[in-house]
Amino acid sequence: MFRLRRYRYYVFFAAIIVFLLYRASTNSEEWKSVSASIPLRKAPPKSPPPRGSEKPPAAGNDGTRFTHQDDDLSQKFLKGAPKEADVKIPNLKPTVAEEGVDKHGRLPTVTKGSNEGSKVVVYDKEGAAKTTTAPLIDIPDKNVGQGAKGAGKGENPDPKKVKPNAATTAIHWTKVPEHFPIPKGEIIPLPTGKPEAIPPVQHVFEKESASAREERRVRLAKVKAEMVRGWGGYITYAKGHDELSPISKKFRDPFCGWAATLVDALDTLWIMGMKDEFEEAVLEVEKIDFTTSSYRSEIPVFETTIRYLGGLVAAYDVSGGKAGGYNILLEKAVELAEILMGVFDTPNRMPVLYYNWKPAFASRPKRAQGSVSVAELGSLAMEFTRLAQLTKQDKYYDAVARITDAFYEWQERGTTIPGIFPEHVDASGCNRTAEAEIAAKEAEYNKVDEAVSGSSKRDDLGGEAVSGPGESPGGGFSDNAVSRRSVNKVSRFTNLASGDKDKCVPQGLAPGGWSTAEQYSMGGSQDSTYEYFPKQWLLLGGLEPKYKTLHTRVAAAVKKWLLYRPMVPDDRDILFSAKINTNGNPEVDASTEWEVTHLTCFIGGMFGMGGKIFNIPEDVEIGKRLADGCVWAYESTPSGIMPEGATVVPCAEANNCHWNETLYWQYLDPLYATRNQQIDEYQTKLKELKAEKAQKKEHTSDGVQKRAPPPVKMTTPNKDTLTQVARLEDALDINAGSRAAAAAAEGKADQAPLSEANDEAEFPELQRPISHEEYVKKKIDMDRLPPGFVSASSKHYILRPEAIESVWYMYRITGDTTWQDKGWKMFNAIVTHTQTTVGNSAINDVLSPTPDKSDEMESFWLAETLKYFYLLYSDPNVLSLDEWVFNTEAHPFKRPV
Numbered sequence: 001m002f003r004l005r006r007y008r009y010y011v012f013f014a015a016i017i018v019f020l021l022y023r024a025s026t027n028s029e030e031w032k033s034v035s036a037s038i039p040l041r042k043a044p045p046k047s048p049p050p051r052g053s054e055k056p057p058a059a060g061n062d063g064t065r066f067t068h069q070d071d072d073l074s075q076k077f078l079k080g081a082p083k084e085a086d087v088k089i090p091n092l093k094p095t096v097a098e099e100g101v102d103k104h105g106r107l108p109t110v111t112k113g114s115n116e117g118s119k120v121v122v123y124d125k126e127g128a129a130k131t132t133t134a135p136l137i138d139i140p141d142k143n144v145g146q147g148a149k150g151a152g153k154g155e156n157p158d159p160k161k162v163k164p165n166a167a168t169t170a171i172h173w174t175k176v177p178e179h180f181p182i183p184k185g186e187i188i189p190l191p192t193g194k195p196e197a198i199p200p201v202q203h204v205f206e207k208e209s210a211s212a213r214e215e216r217r218v219r220l221a222k223v224k225a226e227m228v229r230g231w232g233g234y235i236t237y238a239k240g241h242d243e244l245s246p247i248s249k250k251f252r253d254p255f256c257g258w259a260a261t262l263v264d265a266l267d268t269l270w271i272m273g274m275k276d277e278f279e280e281a282v283l284e285v286e287k288i289d290f291t292t293s294s295y296r297s298e299i300p301v302f303e304t305t306i307r308y309l310g311g312l313v314a315a316y317d318v319s320g321g322k323a324g325g326y327n328i329l330l331e332k333a334v335e336l337a338e339i340l341m342g343v344f345d346t347p348n349r350m351p352v353l354y355y356n357w358k359p360a361f362a363s364r365p366k367r368a369q370g371s372v373s374v375a376e377l378g379s380l381a382m383e384f385t386r387l388a389q390l391t392k393q394d395k396y397y398d399a400v401a402r403i404t405d406a407f408y409e410w411q412e413r414g415t416t417i418p419g420i421f422p423e424h425v426d427a428s429g430c431n432r433t434a435e436a437e438i439a440a441k442e443a444e445y446n447k448v449d450e451a452v453s454g455s456s457k458r459d460d461l462g463g464e465a466v467s468g469p470g471e472s473p474g475g476g477f478s479d480n481a482v483s484r485r486s487v488n489k490v491s492r493f494t495n496l497a498s499g500d501k502d503k504c505v506p507q508g509l510a511p512g513g514w515s516t517a518e519q520y521s522m523g524g525s526q527d528s529t530y531e532y533f534p535k536q537w538l539l540l541g542g543l544e545p546k547y548k549t550l551h552t553r554v555a556a557a558v559k560k561w562l563l564y565r566p567m568v569p570d571d572r573d574i575l576f577s578a579k580i581n582t583n584g585n586p587e588v589d590a591s592t593e594w595e596v597t598h599l600t601c602f603i604g605g606m607f608g609m610g611g612k613i614f615n616i617p618e619d620v621e622i623g624k625r626l627a628d629g630c631v632w633a634y635e636s637t638p639s640g641i642m643p644e645g646a647t648v649v650p651c652a653e654a655n656n657c658h659w660n661e662t663l664y665w666q667y668l669d670p671l672y673a674t675r676n677q678q679i680d681e682y683q684t685k686l687k688e689l690k691a692e693k694a695q696k697k698e699h700t701s702d703g704v705q706k707r708a709p710p711p712v713k714m715t716t717p718n719k720d721t722l723t724q725v726a727r728l729e730d731a732l733d734i735n736a737g738s739r740a741a742a743a744a745a746e747g748k749a750d751q752a753p754l755s756e757a758n759d760e761a762e763f764p765e766l767q768r769p770i771s772h773e774e775y776v777k778k779k780i781d782m783d784r785l786p787p788g789f790v791s792a793s794s795k796h797y798i799l800r801p802e803a804i805e806s807v808w809y810m811y812r813i814t815g816d817t818t819w820q821d822k823g824w825k826m827f828n829a830i831v832t833h834t835q836t837t838v839g840n841s842a843i844n845d846v847l848s849p850t851p852d853k854s855d856e857m858e859s860f861w862l863a864e865t866l867k868y869f870y871l872l873y874s875d876p877n878v879l880s881l882d883e884w885v886f887n888t889e890a891h892p893f894k895r896p897v
Contacts, residue, residue, distance in 0.1 A: 170292050170294075171292060171358050171359070172289075172291040172292045172359075173290075173291040173292065173339050173357045173358070173359065173362065174291075174359050175338070176342070176359065176362055176363040178345045179345055179365040180345055180346060180347050180349070180365075181345075182349070182395075182398060187394050187395055187398045188394065188397060188398040188401040188402065189394045189397070189398075190385075190388055190389065190394055190397045190540075191540050191541070191543035191544050192543070193543055194541075195541025195542060195543065195896045195897065196541060196542030196543065197542075198538065198541075198542050198613055199612060199613055199615055200612070200882050201609055201612045201613060201812075201813060201881040201882055202812050202813065202876065202880050202881040202882050203812065203813060203814055203815030203876075204815075205815055205876045212817070216820070216873045217873075219820075219824060219827075219873040220870065220873040220874060222827075223827065223866060223869045223870045223873060224272050224870065226831060226835070226840065226866055227268065227272055227274070227862060227866045227870070228274070229835075229837075229838065229839060229840075230244075230246075230838075230839040230840060230857065230861060230862050230866070231265065231269070231274070231277055231862060232838065233246055233249070233836075233837075233838025233839040233857075234261050234262070234265075234839065234857075234862075235277075235280070236249075236838065237249045237250065237251060237838065238250070238251035238252075238261065239259070239262070239284065240257075240259050240262075240284065240287075241253050241257060241259065241261075242254055242255045242256075242257060242258070242259065242260035242261060242859065243260060243261055243856070243857055243858060243859055244261065244838070244839055244857045245855045245856065245857070246836040246838050246839035246840060246841045246855065246856075246857045247836055247841055247853055247855040248855055249838060252856070253295040255295075255296070255300065255303060255304065255307070255308075256290075256293035256295055256296050256299060256304070257293055257294060257295040257296075258288050258289075258290060258293070258308060259284060259285075259288055260307055260308065260859045261857075261859040261862060261863075262281050262284055262285070263285065263288070263307065263308050263311040263312060263315075264307045264308075264311045264859040264860065264862065264863035264889065265281070265311075265859070265862035265863055266278065266281055266282075266285070266311055266312070266314070266315035266329070267311065267314045267315045267317075267318045267863075267867075267891055267892060268862055268863060268866065268867045268870075269281060270315065270318050270319050271318060271867065271870065271871075271874075271878065271879065272870060278319075282326055282328060282329065285312070285328060285329065285332055286328050286332070288332065290308075290332070290335055290336045290339055291335075291339065291357075293357075297356055297357075297358065298354040298355060298356050298357075299339070299340070299343075299354070299355040299357055300353075300354060301340060301343050301351060301352070301353045301354065301355055301376070301380070302353060302375065302376040302379055302380070304336070304340065305340065305379070305380050305383050305384075306379060306383065306528075306887060306888055306889040306891075307859060307860075307863070307889055308336055309333055309336055309337060309340070309383045309384075309387065310382070310383045310887045310889050310891040311863065311889070311891055312329050312330070312332055312333035312336070313329075313330070313333050313383060313386050313387055313390065313891070313893065314887070314891030314892050314893060315329050316329040316330045316333065316390070317386075317892065317893055317894045318879075318892060321390075321894070330390060330391075333387055334387070334391065337384070337387055337396060339357060340355070341395070341396075341399060342355065342357075342362055343355045344399045344402075345366070346366055346367045346368050346429070347367055347429055347504070348367070348368065348406075348427075348428075348429030348506070349399070349402045350367075350368035350377070350402075350403065350406065350427040350428075350429060350509075351368060351377070351380070351399075351403070351427075352366050352367075352368055352369070353368075353369065353372050353376045353377070367428050367429065367430070368427035368428050368429065369427060369428065369512075370426045370427070370428045370430075370432070370512055371424050371425070371426065371512035371513045371514070372424070372425050372427050372512065373423060373424065373425070373525035373526065374421050374422070374423060374424075374425055374525065374526045374529045375524070375525050375526050375527055375528045375529050376525075377403060377425055377427055377529065378403060378404075378407060378528070378529030378532060379528040379529055379531075379532055379888055380399075380400050380403065381400040381401075381403065381404060381532050381536050382532055382535060382536055382539055382885075382887045382888075382893065383887060384396040384397065384399055384400045385397050385400060385536065385539055385540065386539060386893045386894075389539075389896070404536075404546060404547070404550075405546075406427075406508055406509045407421065407509065407529075407550065408546050408549070408550060409508050409509075410508055410509045410510075411549075411550060411553055413508065416511070416518055416520075416582055416584055416585075416586060417520050417557055417561055417580065417582070417586055418553070418557060419553035419554055419556055419557030419558075420520055420530070420554055420557045420558065420561075421509075421520075421526070421529075422511045422512075422518035422519060422520060423518070423519040423520070423521070423525050423526050424511065424512040424513035424518075424519075425509055425510070425511070425512045426509065426510045426511065426512035426513075427509060427512070428504075429504065429506055429507060429508075430504035430505060430506070430507065431504075431505040431506070431507040431510075434505035434507075516583050516584065517581055517582070517583055518581070518582055518583070518584065519579060519580070519581055520561070520562070520579065520580045520582070521562065521577065521578065521579035521580070521595070521600070522558060522562060522577040522600050522602075522603050523577070523579060523595065523597045523599050523600040524597065524599045527599055527600065527602055527603075527888075528602075528888035530551075530554050530603075530606065531602055531606050531888055532887075532888070533547050533548075533550040533551040533554060534547065534548075534551045534606065534609055534610045534613060534614070535609075535885050535886070535887070537551065537613070538613065538885045538895055539885050539893060539895065539896075540896070541895070541896040548614060551610055551614070552610075552614065555607065555610060555616075555619060558577060558603075559622070561580060561586070562577045562578050562579075562580065563575055563576075563577055563578075563622070563626075563654075564576060564577075564578050564594060564650045564651070564654070565625075565650070565651040565654040565657050566594070566596070566629070566648040566649060566650060566651065566788065567648070567649040567650065567651050567657055567658075567659060567660065567663070567664065567788065568632065568636075568648070568659065568787075568788040569659050569787045569788055570659070571657065571658055571659055572628070572632055573625060573628075574625050574626075574628050574629035574632050575622065575625040575626045575629050575654075576594070576595070576596050576600070576626070576629045576648070577600050577603055577626070578592050578593060578594050578595060578650075579592070579593040579595050580592055580593075581593070592650075593647065594647050594648055594649065594650045594790075595645065595646070595647055596629075596633055596642075596643075596645070596646045596647065596648055596789075597644065597645045597646075597794075598630075598642055598643070598644050598645070598797070598800045598802055598803060599800070599802055600802070601626075601627075601629075601630040601642075601802035601803040601805070601806055602802045602805055602806060602888075603623075603626050603806070604623045604624070604625075604626035604627030604628075604629075604630065604806030604807075604809065604810065605623065605627070605805055605806040605808070605809030605810070606623070607619045607620070607622045607623035607626060608620050608623030608624070608627070608806075608809050608810055608813045609623075609809060609813070609881070611623060612813060620813065620814075623806070623809070623810065623813075624810055624814070626806065627803075627806035627807055627809070627810045627819075628822075630642060630802070630803040630806060630807075631803070631807065631822045631826070633646070633803075634803060634825070634826050634829065635825065636786040636787070636788065636789070637786055637846050637847055638784070638786075638846075638847060638848065638849040639797075639829060639833050639843070639846045639847070639848065639849060639851055640825065640826070640828075640829025640830075640832075640833075641797045641826075641829050641830060641833060641843070641846040642797070642803060642846065643792045643794055643795050643796070643797070643846050643847065644794035644795070644796050644797060644798070644800075645792070645793050645794035646789050646790075646791060646792040646793065646794075647789070647790045647791045647793075648788055648789060648790055649663065649664055649667045649788070649790060664788070664790075665772070665773075665776045667790045668776045668779055668780070668785075668790055669772055669775050669776050669779070672772040672775075672776075675769065675770060675771060675772040675775060676771075676772055678769040679769060679771050679772075682766065682768055682769055685766055686763065686766060689763050689766060693762075783847075784847040784848070785847075786847070792847055795844070795845045795846055795847050796842065796843060796844050796845065796846070796854070797830075797834075797842060797843050797846050797851075798842040798854075798856065798858055799830070799834060799840060799842055799857065799858055799860070799861040799865055800860070800865065801860055801864035801865040801867075801868055801890065803826065804823055804826055804827075804865060804868045804869055804872070805864070805868050805890070807819050807822055807823045807826070807868075807872065808823070808868045808869075808871055808872045809881075811823075811872055812876060812880075812881050813881070819872070820872055820873065823869065823872045827869050830865075833846075833850075833851055834853065836853070839857045839861075840857055840861055841853035841854060841855055841856060841857060842854045842855075842856045842857070842858070860889060860890075863889055863890055863891070864889060864890035867890050868890060879892050882895075883895055
């Protein structure tokens with residue numbers, strides 16, 4: 001009896017379990033509805049399991065991730081592929097040269113016959129090509145709204161802590177019908193045919209000496225060590241999130257929380273031979289859910305395209321493509337691309353660059369913005385083009401080819417500075433000025449219309465339509481009015497997104513923004529569009545001549561309007577690219593900013609590559625000087641790192657430029673002439689006051705009242721001027737002598753200043769101005785300006801790659817090993833000031849010898865900066881420029897052969 005009592009609770013719970021099992025067996029659908037609300041999370045293995053052992057992706061009705069209703073290759077993945085395909089992962093250990101390369105110095109390749117060793121899901125291109133219906137993606141909801149399963153500080157969150165119904169409350173993107181579809185027959189196809197014979201880009205390197213090889217390998221190992229530390233820190237503290245905060249050991253999600261650093265670094269891991277880390281990252285890629293985000297309601301299209309789409313496509317390319325077996329990379333690229341394709345659904349097919357992906361908003365008609373940056377609009381081409389090549393789907397190429405056509409048409413039509421485009425672009429396709437005119441004229445027409453009976457304006461006998469005021473019988477516009485018939489011609493461009501009834505007068509790309517001023521440069525918000533013109537020409541095998549035309553016109557405009565040689569102390573022959581501001585007539589009203597910006601440093605590589613592929617030797621030489629300009633900017637600062645933004649003094653003549661300190665000081669102090677004049681006036685008045693005082697003294701000593709001279713009239717500055725001057729003097733501490741003299745006048749004779757200060761104390765009504773020399777010396781000291789720098793408005797460094805990018809291009813193009821030495825100085829300076837225990841951090845002030853860190857590690861540190869440093873010291877055949885072309889995020893795409 002005692003034992004029965006002891007176990008009665010167990011018996012009671014057993015009865016409940018039996019009852020629940022009975023209910024489940026009699027009503028499985030009801031049980032399924034209950035269990036579906038409980039998120040199921042799978043903890044990642046401590047070490048990557050054999051490829052293919054993980055569960056297959058969520059399936060559609062036919063067992064695949066996508067439905068198959070189109071000849072669109074993107075809708076046919078995995079069907080017909082063997083469930084367990086054996087693919088041998090290539091050995092990435094060093095053979096003859098260094099890790100990640102074969103005995104010829106090339107990246108490892110995978111052949112169709114090497115599918116042995118681990119299990120993967122193979123991409124079936126042949127089977128995919130047989131589908132014939134329209135694309136319709138139906139991606140099932142996933143359990144995680146954080147962008148990736150298991151997102152957190154290197155581990156899965158506790159399932160017990162997951163909020164109830166997390167799977168059902170997350171909002172997911174879904175495919176919606178297009179409002180402005182392109183008819184199938186009008187889709188712009190990829191250029192076809194055998195690629196053009198393109199001149200080689202890369203130098204033919206000779207065999208290196210044993211000592212040179214040893215030095216290169218030592219440098220290579222140190223670069224890789226930084227990658228290992230940074231990757232380890234990210235995986236430990238920020239896995240599944242966008243970026244690592246390397247000081248606080250936390251994470252940030254500035255994009256959509258889709259593991260930006262992980263995706264961005266995929267190809268770097270492969271290139272550096274980090275096989276295990278690459279395998280682990282690929283497993284994490286499969287968990288990313290691009291259909292939802294808990295961090296942003298809008299997708300930043302430019303950043304998402306270059307980092308995520310470019311990263312996935314490049315990782316697929318470098319790991320061997322279809323033969324490599326990492327087909328999940330291409331599958332996820334297509335999943336993301338299908339979401340992004342919604343941004344092109346506008347009347348003129350120009351993209352919306354901040355895309356609200358939620359179905360309630362994505363389903364609405366929309367048009368591109370009236371003010372977008374050139375870079376965001378024109379830097380989508382390479383990623384979608386390469387995806388089109390891999391999937392054989394022209395729709396991806398069509399999306400970006402229309403943007404290229406719009407830029408080409410604008411260049412043909414003419415911009416304010418012929419050949420290049422203003423920073424802000426109106427991509428809406430609507431002429432706002434014409435719309436306003438139409439609205440005014442339509443209002444005038446309606447007034448007349450109200451006075452006329454009958455909307456058709458026909459006479460009682462059924463005669464011809466009567467023209468409205470100012471309207472010709474043919475329905476055209478006149479100078480004074482506009483017909484309703486003509487207005488209706490543009491009604492299809494109505495801004496449906498806002499629900500208004502504004503009429504859109506179609507136009508191509510035009511200057512955007514709310515100001516009449518236009519800015520032209522190769523810097524931020526403009527850079528990568530120009531970079532993509534020659535690179536896209538390479539990616540298409542030279543089969544689309546528009547890209548060559550676009551680039552050659554850009555290069556000509558840059559050489560005429562933007563390039564300049566700075567005046568520097570050692571007369572170094574270097575170049576930079578300036579910024580021009582104009583109101584539409586640059587020959588008359590252009591003002592130039594002689595800027596030195598880190599983002600502009602890519603231009604050396606662009607000119608060097610363009611000069612090689614288009615056979616323009618002059619441009620290769622220009623590329624060298626541009627790249628060396630950024631090297632000079634690194635070498636000139638106390639930290640050895642270039643600031644984000646600064647200005648310098650331009651040379652009047654590029655071929656005759658010598659250091660002139662007087663001119664340099666004048667740029668540092670634009671008011672130098674005024675200051676010199678004020679000092680002269682001060683000295684004159686001081687002499688007059690001294691003479692007057694001496695005369696008074698003489699009169700007193702003689703005991704005779706002499707006639708005093710007329711008093712010196714001092715101009716009294718207004719209150720605001722005095723306040724402003726006082727603040728400046730306090731900041732520069734110029735008048736310390738005057739204050740000391742005043743103290744001496746109060747009886748502190750033992751602290752009497754020099755004679756000049758005594759003069760000021762003697763005549764307090766006469767305030768001594770700041771001299772040009774004093775102002776310049778204090779400015780240099782306070783701003784810590786290196787020789788040659790006029791200002792440094794942005795002193796921080798955020799681990800940017802553009803300078804080392806051009807250094808690498810120059811090394812690969814010229815074969816000159818001095819570029820490796822220049823790069824090594826840059827690397828050591830960067831690592832010295834940015835290194836943390838778990839990665840590298842941006843710094844706040846490169847003009848300080850010991851700058852503070854800002855606790856941010858952008859994804860491009862692993863994706864670009866370290867990759868370019870690594871490739872600078874790798875075997876030159878690794879990712880040869882004659883076989884690969886890099887997007888603006890340093891993701892390499894395979895060139896056609």
